[in-house]
Amino acid sequence: MAVTAEAGERTERGGVRLRVASALWRRPWARATLLLTPPLAWFILLYLAALVVLLITAFWQINPFTTSIVRTWTLSNFTTIFSSPAYRSVILRTVGMAAAVTVVDGIVAFPFAYYMARVASPRARTALFVAILLPLWASYLAKVYSWLLIFTHDGVLDWSLRHVGLSQVHLIYTNWAVFSVFCYIWLPFMIIPVYAALERIPNSQIEASQDLGAHTWRTLRSVVLPLALPGIVAGSIFTFSLTLGDYITPLLVGGTSANFIGNIIYTNIGIANNVPFAAAMAMVPIVIMAAYLLCARALGAFEAV
Amino acid sequence: MESRGLRIALRIWVGLVLAFLFVPIALIVLYAFNRSNIESWPISGLTLHWFSVAWHDPAPRAAFLLSVKVALISTGIAILLGSAVAYALYKFTFFGREAISFLLVLPLALPGIITGIALNSLFSFTGIKFGVLTIVIGHATFCIVVVFNNVIARFRRVPGSLAEASTDLGARGWQTLRFITLPMVATALISGALLAFALSFDEVIVTVFTAGAQNTLPLWIFGAIRLGQQLPEVNVVVTIVIALTVIPVVIAARVAGAGAITRSARNVPVAESGAGTAGDG
Amino acid sequence: MTTPPRAVSRSTKTALLLAGVAVIAAGCGSSGGGSQAAGSGGTATGTSGLTVPTAHLPVLQKIGKGEGQLNLIAWEGYLNPIWVKPFEKQTGCQVNAKYAGSSDEMVALMKNGGGGQYDMVSSSGDADLRILYAGDARPVNINLIPSWKDFFPAFKSPAFNTINGVHYGVSLQWGPNVLMYSRKDFSTPPTSWSVIYNPKYKGQVTVPDNPIQIADAALYLEKTKPSLGITDPYELTQPQFQAAVSLLASQRPLIEKYWSLASQEIFDFKNGNATLGAGWPYQVSSLKAAHFPIGDTIPAQGATGWADTWMLAAKAPHPNCAYMWMRYISTPKVQAEQAVNYGETPDNKLACGFMNQIQAGSCDQYHANAPLSYFHSIALWKTPLATCDNGKQDCVPYTQWVAAWNTQVK
Numbered sequence: 001m002a003v004t005a006e007a008g009e010r011t012e013r014g015g016v017r018l019r020v021a022s023a024l025w026r027r028p029w030a031r032a033t034l035l036l037t038p039p040l041a042w043f044i045l046l047y048l049a050a051l052v053v054l055l056i057t058a059f060w061q062i063n064p065f066t067t068s069i070v071r072t073w074t075l076s077n078f079t080t081i082f083s084s085p086a087y088r089s090v091i092l093r094t095v096g097m098a099a100a101v102t103v104v105d106g107i108v109a110f111p112f113a114y115y116m117a118r119v120a121s122p123r124a125r126t127a128l129f130v131a132i133l134l135p136l137w138a139s140y141l142a143k144v145y146s147w148l149l150i151f152t153h154d155g156v157l158d159w160s161l162r163h164v165g166l167s168q169v170h171l172i173y174t175n176w177a178v179f180s181v182f183c184y185i186w187l188p189f190m191i192i193p194v195y196a197a198l199e200r201i202p203n204s205q206i207e208a209s210q211d212l213g214a215h216t217w218r219t220l221r222s223v224v225l226p227l228a229l230p231g232i233v234a235g236s237i238f239t240f241s242l243t244l245g246d247y248i249t250p251l252l253v254g255g256t257s258a259n260f261i262g263n264i265i266y267t268n269i270g271i272a273n274n275v276p277f278a279a280a281m282a283m284v285p286i287v288i289m290a291a292y293l294l295c296a297r298a299l300g301a302f303e304a305v
Numbered sequence: 306m307e308s309r310g311l312r313i314a315l316r317i318w319v320g321l322v323l324a325f326l327f328v329p330i331a332l333i334v335l336y337a338f339n340r341s342n343i344e345s346w347p348i349s350g351l352t353l354h355w356f357s358v359a360w361h362d363p364a365p366r367a368a369f370l371l372s373v374k375v376a377l378i379s380t381g382i383a384i385l386l387g388s389a390v391a392y393a394l395y396k397f398t399f400f401g402r403e404a405i406s407f408l409l410v411l412p413l414a415l416p417g418i419i420t421g422i423a424l425n426s427l428f429s430f431t432g433i434k435f436g437v438l439t440i441v442i443g444h445a446t447f448c449i450v451v452v453f454n455n456v457i458a459r460f461r462r463v464p465g466s467l468a469e470a471s472t473d474l475g476a477r478g479w480q481t482l483r484f485i486t487l488p489m490v491a492t493a494l495i496s497g498a499l500l501a502f503a504l505s506f507d508e509v510i511v512t513v514f515t516a517g518a519q520n521t522l523p524l525w526i527f528g529a530i531r532l533g534q535q536l537p538e539v540n541v542v543v544t545i546v547i548a549l550t551v552i553p554v555v556i557a558a559r560v561a562g563a564g565a566i567t568r569s570a571r572n573v574p575v576a577e578s579g580a581g582t583a584g585d586g
Numbered sequence: 587m588t589t590p591p592r593a594v595s596r597s598t599k600t601a602l603l604l605a606g607v608a609v610i611a612a613g614c615g616s617s618g619g620g621s622q623a624a625g626s627g628g629t630a631t632g633t634s635g636l637t638v639p640t641a642h643l644p645v646l647q648k649i650g651k652g653e654g655q656l657n658l659i660a661w662e663g664y665l666n667p668i669w670v671k672p673f674e675k676q677t678g679c680q681v682n683a684k685y686a687g688s689s690d691e692m693v694a695l696m697k698n699g700g701g702g703q704y705d706m707v708s709s710s711g712d713a714d715l716r717i718l719y720a721g722d723a724r725p726v727n728i729n730l731i732p733s734w735k736d737f738f739p740a741f742k743s744p745a746f747n748t749i750n751g752v753h754y755g756v757s758l759q760w761g762p763n764v765l766m767y768s769r770k771d772f773s774t775p776p777t778s779w780s781v782i783y784n785p786k787y788k789g790q791v792t793v794p795d796n797p798i799q800i801a802d803a804a805l806y807l808e809k810t811k812p813s814l815g816i817t818d819p820y821e822l823t824q825p826q827f828q829a830a831v832s833l834l835a836s837q838r839p840l841i842e843k844y845w846s847l848a849s850q851e852i853f854d855f856k857n858g859n860a861t862l863g864a865g866w867p868y869q870v871s872s873l874k875a876a877h878f879p880i881g882d883t884i885p886a887q888g889a890t891g892w893a894d895t896w897m898l899a900a901k902a903p904h905p906n907c908a909y910m911w912m913r914y915i916s917t918p919k920v921q922a923e924q925a926v927n928y929g930e931t932p933d934n935k936l937a938c939g940f941m942n943q944i945q946a947g948s949c950d951q952y953h954a955n956a957p958l959s960y961f962h963s964i965a966l967w968k969t970p971l972a973t974c975d976n977g978k979q980d981c982v983p984y985t986q987w988v989a990a991w992n993t994q995v996k
Contacts, residue, residue: 018477021477021478021479024478025477025478028396028397029397029399031393031397031478032393032396032397032399035389035390035392035393036389036390036393036405038385038386038389039386039387039389039390039449040390040405042386042445042446042449043408043409043446043449046424046427046442046446047408047411047412047420047423047424047446048408049427050420050423050424050426050427051411051419051423053423053426053427053430054419054422054423054426054427057426064983064984064985065636065716065719065971065983065984067693067694067697067716067720068697068720084993086992086993086994087993108322111315111318111319112318112319112322114315115315115316115318115319116319118306118307119307119312119315126555126558126559128319129558130551130554130555130558131323131326131327132326133503133554133557133558134330134547134550134551134554135326135327135330136503136504136507137503137506137507137546137547137550137554138329138330138333138543138546138547139507139522139523139526139539139543139546140507140509140523141509141523141526141527141530142333142526142539142540142543143329143330143333145344145530145536145539146329146330146332146333146336147329148344148853149332149336149344149345149346150328150329150332152345152346152853152857152859153857153858153859154345154346154857154858155346155857156328156332156346159346159347170789172859173842173843173859184325184326184329187322187325187326188326196458200462206306210306216306216307216308216311219306237413237414238413241413241414241415241416242416242417244416245415245416245417245418245419245510246416246417246418246510247418247510248509248510251846251847252850255841255842255843256838256841256842256843256844256996259996262416262418264992265418265419265422266418267992269422269425269514269694270513270691270694271688271690271691271694272690272694272988273690273693273694273697274988275422275426278422279422279426282418282419282422282423285415285416285419286415286419289414289415289416292414293407293410293414341876342876343852343853343856343872343873343876343878344853345853345856345857346857363680364682364683425698425699428699429698429699429700432700433699434699434702434703435698435699435703436703517699517703518657518682518684518703518704519682520682528683528684528685530847530849531662531685531687531847531848531849532662532663532685532848532849533662533847533848533849533852533853533872534872536849
């Protein structure tokens with residue numbers, strides 16, 4: 001009442017701007033529309049439309065000689081992918097790699113994030129935060145190239161092993177190299193959400209658990225881990241999807257068995273110019289990630305993000 | 306809570322992870338001084354030659370400026386659109402709210418190559434010319450999502466009572482927004498913007514498919530890597546970028562992750578925090 | 587998001603409906619871009635019957651003022667600052683380079699988004715026809731390039747860049763795909779391509795990641811298994827094709843890395859990851875410049891090779907700069923610079939003298955004055971088509987080469 005009376009007084013003095021503001025105040029849907037239209041227009045007209053165009057293209061073909069797109073509807077791209085053992089193994093290999101990278105990064109990130117969130121002093125925490133963010137600014141390509149130097153014959157790794165007295169290994173151009181580099185590159189993307197989730201756990205809940213008689217490990221297992229799970233799942237979305245579609249790391253550090261979904265898509269678009277086949281192949285990671293997202297939502301990931 | 310033994314073990318783990326994270330970075334910096342233009346271990350000799358090459362080479366400079374330009378525009382778009390949709394999704398309930406949330410997860414959840422080829426197909430289909438505009442469209446799409454995630458997470462943790470109190474005290478919608486809401490989400494906005502800028506600056510996969518003949522810095526780096534004659538120059542450029550970004554990153558860490566409002570949530574007594582976390586999801 | 591997951595929410599259904607409408611709209615919509623050159627329908631079986639869509643476009647009559655920029659798609663090593671910087675200074679055209687490592691990449695880049703981003707491409711014989719018939723190149727006024735008169739006859743109007751007397755670019759240089767070997771491990775040069783198929787060298791071999799490698803296998807089989815009857819490594823019947831693919835599949839355990847970027851082969855030889863390989867003279871020159879003991883040879887069975895053209899893009903945004911570049915890159919001195927630095931053979935007769943000035947003996951070394959017999963000993967890249975040169979229709983077309991490479995070899 002007091003508000004309306006005051007607003008009423010001000011309307012007489014305020015003018016158009018105030019009238020608009022009041023009108024908007026009384027009509028929440030108008031405010032919502034105003035706020036939502038630009039971002040939604042962007043996403044629907046650009047992003048969603050792009051995905052739809054890609055989906056449509058997957059059902060087309062190309063003229064084999066000129067590689068121009070021929071708009072005849074066909075399922076042949078999909079049948080090629082699913083009936084060919086080579087492509088099936090590519091899909092399995094990629095999913096396996098993505099899962100492995102996600103699990104290992106989760107294991108490596110958790111103690112680190114725990115230390116950062118709950119043990120480190122505020123100054124140490126800032127320093128650690130800087131330490132994680134800084135590698136994001138070093139070019140992805142330059143970092144992967146450095147790993148070549150580490151894994152190459154007589155490279156940093158071989159040199160270190162020799163000095164410790166162990167025998168040399170041959171990791172370059174193997175899927176172990178690809179796996180290691182993936183784990184390395186995506187690690188900050190796993191640490192940050194896990195840290196965010198761990199940081200939010202109220203001290204009181206930990207204390208309550210201890211008051212009830214739980215030891216450290218029991219508290220970690222039954223209280224901290226479940227509360228941090230949304231963060232872990234959110235981080236895993238990044239590591240899984242980033243690995244699922246990457247072609248540059250397999251191209252640079254992978255060998256003859258480093259054929260992943262990303263490589264197939266890339267060679268078909270950037271080299272063979274078979275856009276419809278690349279689009280059909282692209283549907284595979286989309287379906288996989290859609291399934292992953294549904295599981296993640298069930299586990300509560302989106303509450304932490 | 307943690308025993309001393311556990312703390313020591315954690316410290317060792319942190320040390321190992323930090324070493325793991327920084328060995329390749331150290332190699333990048335070291336090989337910026339490589340005498341030979343082919344990388345091999347151990348390093349063949351040290352020279353400052355490549356620093357002067359990089360300084361006088363117009364190509365990486367143009368690429369760097371283009372990357373900065375694209376990142377600034379994309380982050381600007383992201384700040385506006387990302388916070389708008391975060392605010393709308395937080396405050397209002399309406400038909401399609403869940404679908405929008407799902408749509409907004411896609412650019413980060415789907416691999417970059419899919420965003421890249423999808424946009425490439427769209428641009429070819431509609432005849433939009435490949436250039437700076439198409440690069441910005443590609444980058445801004447995921448930048449919006451990054452800012453959105455950060456801002457809506459903050460909104461969920463901020464008590465709605467403050468805004469209500471402001472309105473009760475007679476502030477107009479605009480005033481509440483400016484004096485109460487905005488300051489509360491400011492640090493989340495800044496950290497989201499900084500992360501979006503960083504992701505856009507180093508973005509390569511989407512850019513490969515949405516760029517025309519121009520080079521952003523990652524594209525120039527990829528060209529230099531495939532050529533193989535200027536690898537130390539690449540390392541020089543990357544080293545300079547790392548050096549330039551140390552200060553903003555330190556500021557970002559202090560503002561966003563390690564300080565401010567987020568910490569207080571941990572020390573709130575049980576009853577309130579119980580209500581807080583329940584209302585968060 | 588506190589609402590529990592529902593089977594299919596209202597908003598999801600709406601989205602699906604909208605997507606469905608879009609699909610129908612696109613299908614019924616206007617024809618638009620694609621398949622301009624599909625005059626022969628879905629499967630082009632040969633070049634006979636196909637027309638170049640851009641043949642009628644007018645050519646530039648006079649080179650005007652430079653536009654200040656030039657966007658080039660080039661092989662790694664083709665845009666060395668040694669000759670690019672003087673060009674930029676002379677003409678004011680700033681060169682922007684996009685590197686490509688295979689003919690397929692070049693074709694794809696030229697097509698991207700309907701063209702209009704790049705001015706020229708240094709395409710090899712196996713890419714030229716594909717670019718031409720897709721309508722991505724335009725006619726060139728060869729009279730605006732004075733040095734063309736001094737080219738070897740074989741490269742003045744070759745079939746890969748001149749159709750019915752219309753030029754679509756200017757020939758550049760040509761060269762072989764050589765057998766590279768590390769002189770640390772091989773004190774005497776290998777004399778046969780059999781070394782890269784020999785299980786003794788498991789894990790030491792590197793070859794290009796390029797479907798056109800099947801022709802290298804076919805060339806080797808031509809000489810070592812005459813019963814197959816291969817006469818042209820790019821025109822293979824199914825049995826001949828399968829034999830080549832099987833040879834490459836059996837080679838896979840020996841391969842350390844299929845290189846896609848020239849620098850990968852350079853890195854691998856330098857660091858000892860590979861001791862044998864097939865590569866371009868560019869890698870050899872780079873390793874020699876870095877003082878690595880690299881050797882290269884053309885073995886007894888001969889070699890495949892490539893002849894490059896600077897092709898003019900149909901929608902080139904900077905045509906004047908493009909002509910200035912063609913004019914510049916054909917002159918004897920620049921031809922010599924490129925030949926010596928890369929390691930290839932120039933198309934300009936007059937380059938020989940300049941080559942010896944830059945590096946004594948280089949004219950002979952890179953066969954710049956070699957007889958026609960050397961030229962005929964190299965099987966230059968060309969696009970494998972279903973129509974063989976003898977008119978028969980049973981040759982394997984390139985799309986099958988790509989499919990076989992990706993699924994059976996790699």
